[in-house]
Amino acid sequence: MKKISILGATGSIGIQTLDVIRCYKENFQLIGVTANSSVEKIKEIIDEFKPMYVAMNDESSYYQINNYCTEKKYNTEVFVGMEGLKKVASLKEVDTVVTSVVGMIGLEPTLEAIRAGKDIALANKETLVVAGEIVMKEANKYGVKILPVDSEHNAIFQCLQGNKLEELDKIILTASGGPFRGKNNDFLKKVTVEDALKHPNWSMGKKITIDSSTLMNKGLEVIEAYWLFGCSYDDIEVVIHPQSVIHSMVQYKDGSVIAQLGSPDMRLPIQHALSYPMRLKNIAKKLNFYEMNDLSFEKPDIKTFKCLKLAYEAGRAGKLMPCILNAANEACVDLFLNKKITYLQIPEIIEECMRKFDYLKTVTIESILETDTSVRNYIYGKYN
Numbered sequence: 001m002k003k004i005s006i007l008g009a010t011g012s013i014g015i016q017t018l019d020v021i022r023c024y025k026e027n028f029q030l031i032g033v034t035a036n037s038s039v040e041k042i043k044e045i046i047d048e049f050k051p052m053y054v055a056m057n058d059e060s061s062y063y064q065i066n067n068y069c070t071e072k073k074y075n076t077e078v079f080v081g082m083e084g085l086k087k088v089a090s091l092k093e094v095d096t097v098v099t100s101v102v103g104m105i106g107l108e109p110t111l112e113a114i115r116a117g118k119d120i121a122l123a124n125k126e127t128l129v130v131a132g133e134i135v136m137k138e139a140n141k142y143g144v145k146i147l148p149v150d151s152e153h154n155a156i157f158q159c160l161q162g163n164k165l166e167e168l169d170k171i172i173l174t175a176s177g178g179p180f181r182g183k184n185n186d187f188l189k190k191v192t193v194e195d196a197l198k199h200p201n202w203s204m205g206k207k208i209t210i211d212s213s214t215l216m217n218k219g220l221e222v223i224e225a226y227w228l229f230g231c232s233y234d235d236i237e238v239v240i241h242p243q244s245v246i247h248s249m250v251q252y253k254d255g256s257v258i259a260q261l262g263s264p265d266m267r268l269p270i271q272h273a274l275s276y277p278m279r280l281k282n283i284a285k286k287l288n289f290y291e292m293n294d295l296s297f298e299k300p301d302i303k304t305f306k307c308l309k310l311a312y313e314a315g316r317a318g319k320l321m322p323c324i325l326n327a328a329n330e331a332c333v334d335l336f337l338n339k340k341i342t343y344l345q346i347p348e349i350i351e352e353c354m355r356k357f358d359y360l361k362t363v364t365i366e367s368i369l370e371t372d373t374s375v376r377n378y379i380y381g382k383y384n
C-alpha cells in the first residue's frame with residue numbers, strides 16, 4: 001500500500017490523481033491534500049477520502065475547512081499557508097508526494113518533501129525550471145525518486161528503461177501545437193482569452209492551457225527534460241505532433257527510435273508514476289490503431305511562437321535566467337487572463353525581463369525567491 005499526499009488536490013492533475021486512487025484503493029491510500037482556496041472541492045475530498053491532513057494556503061479557507069471538520073467530527077488535522085503546505089509535503093506517514101500545484105509556489109514544499117525522504121510524482125514543472133539543479137541534487141542526496149507525471153517526460157522515462165544514457169542521441173519532445181498551430185502574427189494579435197483557453201486535445205488548468213497555446217509549455221518542458229534526464233539542450237528536439245498519440249520519443253546512437261504511445265489522458269502518466277515500477281490496469285481508454293487515421297509531424301514555428309525560442313535561450317544561459325523567464329511568464333499569463341495585456345505582449349514582456357534582470361548571481365533558494373519577486377513586481381507595476 002503506497003501512502004500519498006497531493007499538493008494541489010483540487011486542480012486538473014489533482015482530481016485525476018484522485019481518480020486513480022479511487023480505482024485502486026488496495027494499492028494507494030490518500031493521507032494528505034492541499035489546495036489554495038477551493039473550499040467546496042476540498043470538502044468533497046474530505047468526505048470521500050477522509051485524509052488525515054489538509055492544508056489550505058488561503059487563511060479564510062483554512063478557517064472554513066477547520067470548522068467543517070469539527071462540525072463533521074472528522075479527525076482531520078488542518079494546516080494553513082506555506083508552512084501548512086510544507087507539513088503535508090513531509091508527513092511521516094507518506095511515501096509519495098504528488099506535486100500538482102501550479103507555478104513556482106511548489107518549489108519550497110517539493111524541497112521539503114525531498115528532504116523528508118519522499119518520492120516525488122512531479123507534475124509541477126515550474127519547480128524544476130526555476131531550481132532544477134538544487135532539486136536534482138537534493139533528490140540525489142536524500143535518495144528519492146523523481147517520477148515524471150508530465151506526459152512527455154513520463155514517456156521519455158519509460159523509453160529510457162533498460163538502456164544506457166551514454167547511448168542516447170537525442171530526446172524528441174512532442175507537442176500538440178495548441179489551438180493556434182499554423183496561425184501567423186496577424187491572427188495572434190486578435191486572440192482573446194476565450195480563444196486561448198480552448199485546447200484541442202487536453203483539458204487542463206488555465207495557466208498551462210495558455211502556456212500550451214504560446215508554446216511556453218513546451219519551452220518549460222525542454223528545461224524540465226534537461227534537468228530530469230541530464231542531456232544537453234542541443235540534444236532536446238521539439239516536434240509538433242497534433243494528435244498527441246505519441247507522448248514523446250528517444251533516439252539512440254544507432255538511429256533506433258523508441259516511442260511511448262497512448263490515449264491523451266493524464267491518468268495514464270499519473271498512474272504510471274504512482275505505481276512504478278509496477279504497472280496496473282488502466283482506467284483510461286486504450287489506443288485503437290484501426291481508428292487512427294493519421295499521425296503527422298511538423299517543425300515548430302519559433303518565429304511566430306517566440307516563447308519556445310526564449311525558453312531554449314533561458315535554459316542555455318542557465319543560472320537565474322530560467323527563473324526570470326518563469327516569473328515573467330507566470331505574471332504575464334495572469335495579466336492576460338485578467339485582460340490587462342494582449343496575447344502578443346506575453347513573449348514581448350518576457351523578453352524584456354530576460355534582457356533587464358541580472359541572471360548571473362549564484363543560484364540559491366534565496367536568490368531564486370528574490371529574483372522571482374523582483375520580476376513579478378516589475379511586471380505588475382508597469383502593466384497592471
Ligand code: NAD
Binds near residue numbers: 035
Ligand atoms: P490547476 O490550476 O488545475 O490546479 C492547481 C492546483 O494548485 C489547485 O489545487 C490549486 O488549489 C493549487 N494552487 C494554486 N495556487 C496555489 C497557491 N498559491 N498555493 C497553494 N496551492 C495553490 O493546474 P493543473 O492544470 O492541475 O496543473 C498543475 C501542475 O501540473 C502545473 O505545474 C502544470 O504545468 C502541471 N501539468 C499539468 C497537466 C494537466 O494536464 N493539467 C499536464 C502536465 C503537467
Ligand code: MG
Binds near residue numbers: 152
Ligand atoms: Mg506535458
